[in-house]
Amino acid sequence: MPLTLSAPLTRDWVSRRLLHPADVEADPGFVRYVHPPERTVVQAAVLVPLINRANGVTVMLTQRTAHLNDHAGQISFPGGRVEEDDADRIQTALRETDEETGLARTMLSRTSGASST
Secondary structure (H helix, E strand, C coil): CCCCCCCCCCHHHHHHHHHCCCCHHHCCCCCCCCCCCCCCCCCEEECCCEEEECCEEEECCEECCCCCCCCCCCEECCEEECCCCCCCHHHHHHHHHHHHHCCCHHHCCCCCCCCCC
């Protein structure tokens, strides 16, 4: 059953929810993704920007440009491939978000539940 909220999301609610994620594997309909063995795994990271607004929290999404080789035109969270200079995946997500949206690191604060793995 989908989650229905009776009130607008708040940053505190999202933070608490991330600290106690749902046990999706308990759902009989849950199917774990298995990466095809013939495909190379590309290390990547995304940021889920939560924007505080007067009427509650919203999520920022981006639309990938049409000329890209991978995922052209798709709606996505800002993010991308890990580069050699990235200390970890959090740095990858922050760098990619700045590059794609102009949302600078100084404008962001980390919400609990974020992981570098």
